[in-house]
Amino acid sequence: MSFAYSDQDPLKQTYDAIVVGSGATGGWAAKQLSEAGLKVALLEAGRAITPTEFTEHTPAYQLKYRDHDPEISRTRPIQKQCYACMEYNYTWFVNDLENPYSTPADKPFTWQRLRVLGGRSLVWGRQSYRLSDNDFKAASRDGYGDDWPISYAELSPWYDIVEKYVGITGAAEGNEMLPDGQFLPPMKMSCGEVLLRDRVKAKFNRTVTIGRAAVLTQPHNGRNACHYCGPCERGCRTFSYFSSPFTTVADAQNSGNCTLITNAVVAHVNMDNATNKASGVTYVDRLTREVKEVRGKTVILCAQALESTRILLNSSTREYPNGLANASGALGHYLMDHVVGGGAGGELPNMNEKPNANEPDRPNGIYIPRFRNAPSTKKSSQFIRGYGYQGSGGAVFNFGAEGYGATFKKAVKDGSYQIGLGAFGESLARWDNYIEIDKSLKDAWGIPALRISMTHGDNEKVLMEDAAAQAAEMLEAAGAKNIKVQARTEMPGMAIHELGTARMGNDPKKSVLTPFNQTHDVKNLFVMDGASFVSSACQNPTLTMMAITVRGCSHLIERFKTNDV
Amino acid sequence: MKRRELLRAGMFGGAAAALTPALAAAQTKAAENADEKSELTPAQRGVDASNELKGANWKPLFLDEHQNETLIILSDLIIPATDTPGAKEALVNRYIDLVMAAETHENQKAFLGNLAYIDGESMRLYKNAFRYLSREDQDDLLHTMAYSNSGSTWTGEGSSADVGHTNFEQLKTHIGVAYYNSPIGTKELGWDGAYSHGVYQGCAHSDGSHK
Numbered sequence: 001m002s003f004a005y006s007d008q009d010p011l012k013q014t015y016d017a018i019v020v021g022s023g024a025t026g027g028w029a030a031k032q033l034s035e036a037g038l039k040v041a042l043l044e045a046g047r048a049i050t051p052t053e054f055t056e057h058t059p060a061y062q063l064k065y066r067d068h069d070p071e072i073s074r075t076r077p078i079q080k081q082c083y084a085c086m087e088y089n090y091t092w093f094v095n096d097l098e099n100p101y102s103t104p105a106d107k108p109f110t111w112q113r114l115r116v117l118g119g120r121s122l123v124w125g126r127q128s129y130r131l132s133d134n135d136f137k138a139a140s141r142d143g144y145g146d147d148w149p150i151s152y153a154e155l156s157p158w159y160d161i162v163e164k165y166v167g168i169t170g171a172a173e174g175n176e177m178l179p180d181g182q183f184l185p186p187m188k189m190s191c192g193e194v195l196l197r198d199r200v201k202a203k204f205n206r207t208v209t210i211g212r213a214a215v216l217t218q219p220h221n222g223r224n225a226c227h228y229c230g231p232c233e234r235g236c237r238t239f240s241y242f243s244s245p246f247t248t249v250a251d252a253q254n255s256g257n258c259t260l261i262t263n264a265v266v267a268h269v270n271m272d273n274a275t276n277k278a279s280g281v282t283y284v285d286r287l288t289r290e291v292k293e294v295r296g297k298t299v300i301l302c303a304q305a306l307e308s309t310r311i312l313l314n315s316s317t318r319e320y321p322n323g324l325a326n327a328s329g330a331l332g333h334y335l336m337d338h339v340v341g342g343g344a345g346g347e348l349p350n351m352n353e354k355p356n357a358n359e360p361d362r363p364n365g366i367y368i369p370r371f372r373n374a375p376s377t378k379k380s381s382q383f384i385r386g387y388g389y390q391g392s393g394g395a396v397f398n399f400g401a402e403g404y405g406a407t408f409k410k411a412v413k414d415g416s417y418q419i420g421l422g423a424f425g426e427s428l429a430r431w432d433n434y435i436e437i438d439k440s441l442k443d444a445w446g447i448p449a450l451r452i453s454m455t456h457g458d459n460e461k462v463l464m465e466d467a468a469a470q471a472a473e474m475l476e477a478a479g480a481k482n483i484k485v486q487a488r489t490e491m492p493g494m495a496i497h498e499l500g501t502a503r504m505g506n507d508p509k510k511s512v513l514t515p516f517n518q519t520h521d522v523k524n525l526f527v528m529d530g531a532s533f534v535s536s537a538c539q540n541p542t543l544t545m546m547a548i549t550v551r552g553c554s555h556l557i558e559r560f561k562t563n564d565v
Numbered sequence: 566m567k568r569r570e571l572l573r574a575g576m577f578g579g580a581a582a583a584l585t586p587a588l589a590a591a592q593t594k595a596a597e598n599a600d601e602k603s604e605l606t607p608a609q610r611g612v613d614a615s616n617e618l619k620g621a622n623w624k625p626l627f628l629d630e631h632q633n634e635t636l637i638i639l640s641d642l643i644i645p646a647t648d649t650p651g652a653k654e655a656l657v658n659r660y661i662d663l664v665m666a667a668e669t670h671e672n673q674k675a676f677l678g679n680l681a682y683i684d685g686e687s688m689r690l691y692k693n694a695f696r697y698l699s700r701e702d703q704d705d706l707l708h709t710m711a712y713s714n715s716g717s718t719w720t721g722e723g724s725s726a727d728v729g730h731t732n733f734e735q736l737k738t739h740i741g742v743a744y745y746n747s748p749i750g751t752k753e754l755g756w757d758g759a760y761s762h763g764v765y766q767g768c769a770h771s772d773g774s775h776k
Contacts, residue, residue, distance in 0.1 A: 047601035053609035057760035059751060064607060064614040066660065066746040070667045088608045188767025195775035227761040263601075287600050357756035362765040397754060399741055403711050404643040405704075409651070412745075413754065 010259045011292055015041040016560065018281055018296035020266050020311065023119030024542050025529045025549040026302030027244030028162070030252035032553040033300075038560060039257050041294050042249065043264040045286060045303075046092075046115030049122070049245055054235025055088040063087050082112045082496065084123040084233035092116045092123065098444035102451045109452045110493035111306065115286075117262060118245040119304065120496070121542075123233040126214040126241050126363070127390065128168045129539035130159050130179040134375065138535055142373070142384045145429050148534045149506045149515040152179065158547040158554075166242045166546070167220040169364070170212030176376060178207075178369040178388075178539070185217045186210045192348045192393030192419045193366050196478040203477045206371050211364040211390065214242035214543075223247070230361030241363065261294070263287050267447045268315040269299050269324055269525065276319070278525045281311075284445040297565055298524040298556065302549065305530040306335075306435055309501040310450050312527070313437050325502075325519035331512050333434045334503050336427040336536040338495035339387075339456050341488035342464030344471035345420030346480030348393065355395040355415035365392035368421065368474075370538050372466070383462045385426035388538045389471065393419030419480055423467030424495060426538045428459055433492075435501055454492040461489045497541050502531035517552035524565050528552050615748060618659040625659075626666035627673070632680055633658055635696045639683065640740045642707055650749045657743035664743075676739065682732040686710070707733065 016038035019029045030042040060066045069087040072080050079085040079093035094113045103109050114120050134141065136148040136155075156179070163182040172180040187210050189197065197208035215232070216225045223246075224238040232241045239246045252258035263286035270293065272279045280295035301308035309332055315324035323331045372386035373379055396418050401411035438451035468487035475483050505511025508520035513532050519525045528549040530541055537544075559565050607614070625633050640652035665673055683706075687695040691702055698706070710733035744750040768775070 047604060052611075053605055055606075055608045058608055059615075059748075059756075060746040061748045061751060062608070062613045062615045064612075064617065065664055065667070066743070068664055068742060068746075070664065070669065070672070073669075087606065089606060091604050091606050091609075188765055191768040191770065191775055194768045194770075198773070198775065225764075228763065228765050229761045355754075357751070357754040358759070358762050360762050360765040362767075397745075399745065404707060404737065405645055406647050409644055409647060409753075412741075 010041065010261060011294060013039070013041070013259075013295070014280075015039050015259070015294065015296040017041070017298045017300055017556075018043065018294055019300045019302055020281060021045075021119060021301070021303035021307070021529070022117050022249055022260075023114075023244055023302065023304065023529075024121045024124070025545050026300075027118070027121070027248030027252070028546050028549045029300050029302055029528055029553050030258050031248040031255075032550060033557065034252045034255040034257035036557045036560075037257060038557070040252065040259070041296060042252060042258055042260050043266060043281070043283060043294065044115075044117050044119075044260065044262045045265045046117060046119075046262065047286075048260075048262050049117045051235065051237050051239075051246070054237050056229055056231050056234040056236060058088065058234075078110055079112060081110050081494070082123075085112075086234070088231075088234045089123070099449075100441055100443060101449050102438045102441055104451075104453055107453050107455050108491045109454050110491060111452065111498070112493070112496045113304070113307075115265075117249065117260075118243050121243040122235065122245075124214075124243075124542060125540065126232065127367070127540040128163070128166070128170075128181075128212050128214050128543040129367070129369075129388075130181055131155075131537045131539055131544050132177055132179050134177055135535065135537035135539070138385065138537075144384055146503075146505065146510070146534055149504055149511075155544070155547055155551065158551040159543065161550055162543060162546045165221060166214050166247070166543075167216045167223070168212055168543075169210075169215055169217045171209050173207050173209050173369075175207050175209075175369045177371070177374050177386075181212070183212070184220065187213075187215075187217060187362055187364050189366065190392075190394045191351055191353065192417060192478075195348065196366070196393060196419060196474065199478045200368070200474050204371075204474065206368060206474070208366055208368050211367045213364040215363055216240045221247075226363065228360035228362060230363060232363045264292070264294075265443075265445045265447065266303065266311055267291075267445070268311060269301075270295075271315070271317050271319075271324065271522070273317060273319060276522060278522055284447065286445065289445065298526065300526040300528055300553075300556075301531075302527075302529050305498045305501055305533075306450060306452070308527050308529055308531045309435060310437070312502065313435070313450075314448055320521065325512055325521040325525055327521045328509055328512060330503060330510060332436055332501050333431050334429040334500040334534075335433040335435055335452070335454050335492075336429055336497075336499040336533065337454070337492045338497045338536060338538060339425040339427050339460035339464055339489060339492075340422065340495045341490035342387070342425070342467035342471070342486065343389065343391075343420065343422035344468055344475055344483055344485045345418060346472075346475045346483035348417045348419050348478065348480055350479075351395070351417040353395040353417055354413075355397045365390050367391075380466075382466065383459050385428070385459070385463070386538060387423040387425035387463050387467045389421040389423050389467070391419070391421035393417070419475060419478065421471040421474065423464065423471065424497075424538050424540070425460055425463035425467060427492075427499075427536045428457060429500055429503070429535050430457065433500075456489050456492060464489050497530070497536070499530040499533040499536050499541055502527045503534050504532045505534065516555040517548060518556075526552060526556070618656050618663065623659060625662045628658070628662045628665070631694070631696070632677065633662065635680055635684065635694070636661060638696050638703065639680075639707075639736060640744070642703060643737055643740050644744050649753050652740055652744045655744050655747040655749040657740055657747065660743040660747065661739050675735070679732045679736045679739075682729070683710075683736070686729065 644652035
């Protein structure tokens with residue numbers, strides 16, 4: 001399937017596929033296409049990475065500012081809102097001064113971005129949950145929005161492929177809202193979590209399960225099992241959590257068919273207007289600021305939902321004046337991000353357990369699947385859709401202990417047994433949540449920046465209020481004391497689950513992408529990331545993004561075989 | 566050899582040896598660009614700054630002599646040496662001075678305000694700066710601030726912001742962060758220096774034990 005490829009100057013080749021972005025989905029696209037024999041150029045806006053720069057075993061006292069470097073707040077005031085942006089690794093995250101975006105004054109949005117090989121897969125939360133037809137076909141059930149053009153049955157085999165390769169620890173539960181998958185052995189629950197699980201089952205008939213996470217509990221595909229050191233967001237020398245550079249991207253490179261081009265900040269897709277096909281991409285070298293071009297037979301955007309759509313919006317032509325592949329007018333619209341801010345926490349007395357800095361640190365928590373507006377539960381009159389919870393329980397040091405002196409010091413060390421639940425709620429797809437190009441704002445490479453307009457609506461607010469009340473009730477049932485309830489609606493972006501803006505659908509007048517992530521308007525142009533989501537569901541989205549990518553790439557490979565690109 | 570020792574001794578060296586050729590080699594080659602190496606954080610470059618504050622000729626970068634001495638006394642009162650070393654031994658004043666030297670003007674001002682508040686109260690109640698009070702008077706003064714009075718209505722004054730407590734808590738937070746992230750403070754929490762302690766075992770009780 002190789003045509004004009006040689007091992008010479010990577011910019012003088014015409015690749016079968018140009019993949020933009022090397023994160024969770026870009027890695028998969030590069031792996032799948034290159035292993036099928038296609039010649040692939042994988043473009044990453046950031047630098048390369050090596051395991052020697054991982055710092056998961058470095059104690060804070062070895063850092064100059066012990067992980068409290070004031071400089072980070074100056075250059076990365078937005079990125080710093082994410083717990084994973086630390087003195088250890090902050091240069092993985094973008095410099096906010098070089099990478100601006102704007103919002104209306106009354107619509108704040110936090111946008112967390114990494115520019116380094118692997119992107120956000122280096123620091124992601126690793127929670128991996130399937131969607132069900134209660135999500136894919138939610139519109140048919142409650143009348144809001146649109147169904148996805150694919151069903152669970154169609155995506156299920158692709159979930160299997162991804163899970164078997166990635167390695168997902170978890171427990172099968174037979175829950176109607178959360179399909180089971182291909183699991184590695186589950187991690188263990190703490191005593192407090194077991195107590196919560198049993199009481200919640202008995203009183204509410206709800207499921208509390210151990211988190212399903214992309215972390216290995218046994219050796220898997222050449223990677224070692226987790227050694228429970230804790231801070232995955234600083235990297236993992238045993239590659240025990242899934243990140244693309246040392247899995248999918250490495251496989252792509254080892255295929256001999258993938259050329260990795262780092263420091264390539266893609267500005268726009270190039271078009272051959274005569275054939276209405278994409279001919280490649282133009283990028284700015286991040287370090288030299290040189291403008292360069294890569295040619296390809298297909299272009300696959302995997303740059304993260306907002307970045308992929310930004311590239312399309314910046315690729316306007318005479319034929320597509322409002323953004324490439326935007327005949328529908330839907331490009332940029334239906335932006336979503338899970339609503340967070342509702343939950344509760346409390347103290348479990350009588351657990352007789354003290355915190356210990358030498359205990360193995362489990363990089364995972366517990367999960368309560370959505371129980372609101374499920375087929376077997378009563379329909380809510382207050383809201384549609386629902387939320388799931390992530391949480392944990394265990395003995396923790398009591399740094400907030402009252403007083404001072406020897407009693408304070410002892411109280412810190414004695415700690416307390418805390419348990420908490422935080423909700424992730426569905427963010428409804430709304431036309432008036434959108435992104436556009438801010439014509440007055442450019443990034444450090446001269447590429448027009450985004451203006452993001454998003455608010456959470458009334459449904460999301462009520463979801464968080466209900467989530468807070470329900471969390472408190474469940475904790476109370478478990479015997480928790482001093483329960484503190486939080487019913488906030490955090491600003492959009494806080495979940496770091498940006499979705500939509502290039503939705504898939506069967507109707508080209510209402511959607512940007514086909515069910516195989518191909519743009520309706522330009523046959524050889526694809527978007528394979530969270531931009532394609534029709535609805536957000538409430539489950540963490542990365543697993544679904546990867547499954548959709550593998551499905552889309554498989555379809556593309558078949559089309560290459562029949563010369564139909 | 567116990568299970569944990571086995572894990573510590575064998576697991577990581579073996580893993581690195583087995584995995585580097587297969588998964589890491591391509592990325593190692595790709596990351597040889599000098600410009601990119603300069604973008605690594607000091608921690609990613611392997612810089613160990615843990616001894617930087619221990620020099621015999623250490624001088625404050627931000628605090629003046631009075632502020633530094635006041636901070637040393639405060640840190641010693643808030644986290645004293647017991648059967649383990651306290652904040653004074655952990656040199657938390659030096660760490661806080663380093664951070665404050667790099668902080669924004671606004672945060673510098675807030676921190677100095679916290680210190681000045683303590684001295685102000687000391688002058689008001691004892692006619693002397695805090696550092697010159699007897700240990701007993703220092704302790705008495707801190708005690709008036711250490712526990713919140715806001716929300717208390719027994720005096721009939723109603724709820725109001727407790728400025729003294731707020732200042733105290735802000736100072737305590739600075740001192741706590743400095744101490745518990747220091748080598749001494751990390752040891753205080755029990756850490757033995759090993760980065761892994763085996764597989765998480767979770768609840769080992771039989772089903773239904775937790776009722």
